[in-house]
Amino acid sequence: DTAVSQTPKYLVTQMGNDKSIKCEQNLGHDTMYWYKQDSKKFLKIMFSYNNKELIINETVPNRFSPKSPDKAHLNLHINSLELGDSAVYFCASSLGQHNSPLHFGNGTRLTVT
């Protein structure tokens, strides 16, 4: 199936731990994104990479570090997890043309206890 896939779907961990979320797309897109969705469903852009280069880097704690080994993968590593990091994290991808939509993964629900 052609899609944006992210793992794991659920992640439950304790404060202070370090965790990673992986994302892969096989749509041939050149731009990938990480979004955070809070409990009120508000979507906040965190990062975006275009062909492995960081192009969007919003105000996000530096405990969050994205990594793009190639243009089909964008992983998110989070250090020293805090309670406020609990949210759903979505990976997405798009082509570079301005009329191209975002394609989203199914999300990773992170719960920090």
Added chain:
Amino acid sequence: GDSVTQMEGPVTLSEEAFLTINCTYTATGYPSLFWYVQYPGEGLQLLLKATKADDKGSNKGFEATYRKETTSFHLEKGSVQVSDSAVYFCALRANTGNQFYFGTGTSLTVIP
């Protein structure tokens, strides 16, 4: 800067009622406009899009028309079903760059 303002919810309708969810935008030039739908426990799915003024996007009985003069992209459906219960997001992509701007989402519940 660019932004999207979306009708606040939640919205509750009876089955077969008419749906309108308002969306207005601020952008320079001619952005592309999108509606996404998020069903419970799932990611956002593209519902429809319009990429230039007066374009009408449509899918699954939903429609939205790109109105440059009123900077709007309202979502409509003539007869909603229980299965349409979801959160709906209006979004724009500027005509340059890779940034997308999302509205705050509107939760729709359709009751039988």
